[in-house]
Amino acid sequence: MKTKWLTILVTAIALLSLAMTTQAQNPSLSSSGGSGGGFGADYGPGRGYDYLYHQEAGSGSAGGYGASYGPGRAYGKAVPAGVNAVSVDWATDLIHVIKSGPPKAIVGQTVLYTLDVKCIRDAAEVVITDFLPEGATYVKSEPEGGVSGNVVSWRFKTMNQGDVGTLKVWARMDSAGRMRNCATVSAMPRGCIETLVGKPVLGIQKTGPATASVGQNVTYQVVVSNNGDTTVENVVVTDTVPAGMSHASGQSTISYKVGNLEPGKSKTIPVTLKALQRGKFTDRAVAESTNAGKVESDATTVVTQPELQIKKTGTKQQYIGRTATYNIVVSNPGDAPLSDVVVTDNAPTGNRILSAEGATVSHNKATWRLGTLGPEEKRTMQMKLTSAVAGTFSNEASATGGGLTASASADTVWKGFAGLLLEMVDTVDPVQIGETTDYVITITNQGTAADNNIKVVLQLPPQMEFVSETGSTAGHAEGKTVTFDAYPQLNPKQSVRWTVKAKAVTAGDARATVRYSSDLIKAPVAKEESTHTY
Numbered sequence: 001m002k003t004k005w006l007t008i009l010v011t012a013i014a015l016l017s018l019a020m021t022t023q024a025q026n027p028s029l030s031s032s033g034g035s036g037g038g039f040g041a042d043y044g045p046g047r048g049y050d051y052l053y054h055q056e057a058g059s060g061s062a063g064g065y066g067a068s069y070g071p072g073r074a075y076g077k078a079v080p081a082g083v084n085a086v087s088v089d090w091a092t093d094l095i096h097v098i099k100s101g102p103p104k105a106i107v108g109q110t111v112l113y114t115l116d117v118k119c120i121r122d123a124a125e126v127v128i129t130d131f132l133p134e135g136a137t138y139v140k141s142e143p144e145g146g147v148s149g150n151v152v153s154w155r156f157k158t159m160n161q162g163d164v165g166t167l168k169v170w171a172r173m174d175s176a177g178r179m180r181n182c183a184t185v186s187a188m189p190r191g192c193i194e195t196l197v198g199k200p201v202l203g204i205q206k207t208g209p210a211t212a213s214v215g216q217n218v219t220y221q222v223v224v225s226n227n228g229d230t231t232v233e234n235v236v237v238t239d240t241v242p243a244g245m246s247h248a249s250g251q252s253t254i255s256y257k258v259g260n261l262e263p264g265k266s267k268t269i270p271v272t273l274k275a276l277q278r279g280k281f282t283d284r285a286v287a288e289s290t291n292a293g294k295v296e297s298d299a300t301t302v303v304t305q306p307e308l309q310i311k312k313t314g315t316k317q318q319y320i321g322r323t324a325t326y327n328i329v330v331s332n333p334g335d336a337p338l339s340d341v342v343v344t345d346n347a348p349t350g351n352r353i354l355s356a357e358g359a360t361v362s363h364n365k366a367t368w369r370l371g372t373l374g375p376e377e378k379r380t381m382q383m384k385l386t387s388a389v390a391g392t393f394s395n396e397a398s399a400t401g402g403g404l405t406a407s408a409s410a411d412t413v414w415k416g417f418a419g420l421l422l423e424m425v426d427t428v429d430p431v432q433i434g435e436t437t438d439y440v441i442t443i444t445n446q447g448t449a450a451d452n453n454i455k456v457v458l459q460l461p462p463q464m465e466f467v468s469e470t471g472s473t474a475g476h477a478e479g480k481t482v483t484f485d486a487y488p489q490l491n492p493k494q495s496v497r498w499t500v501k502a503k504a505v506t507a508g509d510a511r512a513t514v515r516y517s518s519d520l521i522k523a524p525v526a527k528e529e530s531t532h533t534y
Helices: 002-025
Strands: 050-057 084-091 095-101 110-119 123-131 136-142 146-148 151-159 163-173 182-189 202-207 211-213 217-226 232-240 245-247 253-261 266-275 279-288 294-304 309-314 317-319 323-332 338-346 351-356 360-362 365-373 377-387 391-401 404-415 420-426 436-445 451-459 464-471 475-478 481-484 487-490 495-504 508-517 525-533
Touching: 095 123, 095 182, 110 123, 123 163, 151 163, 202 232, 202 279, 217 232, 217 253, 217 279, 217 294, 253 266, 266 279, 309 391, 323 338, 323 365, 323 391, 323 404, 351 365, 365 377, 377 391, 377 404, 420 508, 420 525, 436 451, 436 464, 436 487, 436 508, 451 495, 464 475, 464 481
Parallel strands: 202 294, 211 294, 309 404, 317 404
Antiparallel strands: 050 084, 084 095, 095 110, 110 163, 123 151, 123 182, 136 163, 146 151, 202 217, 217 266, 232 253, 232 279, 245 266, 279 294, 309 323, 323 377, 338 365, 338 391, 351 377, 360 365, 391 404, 420 436, 436 495, 451 481, 451 487, 451 508, 464 495, 475 481, 508 525
């Protein structure tokens, strides 16, 4: 009975010694953080390893996974059929290792030892060491480990639960005998917590029309967004109204309180301004927050304005019944096209349209339909008039298009012309000496305007002597010359008449001469009348 208890005591001491040795190979290190779950109830390195030695033919683990570890990978590889392998697997509470190698070899042969490693729980400072036997020479390892003589080691700063991989060592057998290849593993338990660190990213984009017209409402769209992965807080958008535009509020700066924006969310803010003048204007919006800084965006609009101008020139003076010519120039000096441009010209009362090329003429109105008038474009039209009435007449033309109107006029002084016709006849011809005849003098205004200060002088021939005079104005005789007072104004189609009675005193061809002058006819005009005396 004492022998049995002694045997149990010796076995317990041996197991305790083995556990202490294992703990010495796995010194305690502090947790350095990382990712993965917790440590469980039996936290701490240095726990005893469970060893399972076995040798079997045609099964077990061999081969490897390369240099990487990762969760979800296949653990180990099947030994091909017919290949003998010896393997051992053991585990700590953190790492499980299966070591495999050939059961037999011959001198000079290179053999492969593999270590299939699986991480059971998150670990740190993992060191796996392979001790090649005496009488063997290191050839290579995969992945390449640190080599010191016949000791090969791999160090991994962290391993996550579920990571698997294969370590390989090739050694050349240089001598005969029982070659014992051993490996150790040490690791520190790793406990991790996760803190989600987000970054709010405030974004803004402003869009609007590239062009607009003066007086038009221009609407911009401001889109403020959170492009990050945590909330953007207390967002305020400020829009600065550019000079040359206005907001309905009358303010030059408009603010919009957006509040908080969750990740991936956005808000659209319409901003409507009115274009007041021509030019290029940039409208800028700024978004600010308490935790994501400030961003800005702008949009530029070119404000255009069509203009409508009309000019008219024409004959300044013309005699009635003749032709006056007018040129009409319509232009668009603006930077935007004018649509549906129409030009009309109404001839004044008393005037008559003779021609208007390209126009539709109805009664005394000419109309040109020009369509679209582009920026800096001009068109010229011509119209011809005549007048039957004297006086100053204003001929006006007007243009419309694109909601705009313009007008221009040209004045023409239409003048009449006094056309005086002088006539003189003798009532008795021939005249016997001692008898009398009357010289009748008539002046008629055949023209279209009055003539003033009509002066008449009659010169009797030597064969005749003055007897008496009568007429539209009084006459005065001096010898054989009779002068009449000036007639003040002779209107169109009006006639004036004077009569001079003369007596024949000698025989012959008697030639009486009458002359007249006026304000229009400065140089006297003469007419002669022949009378035969006997």
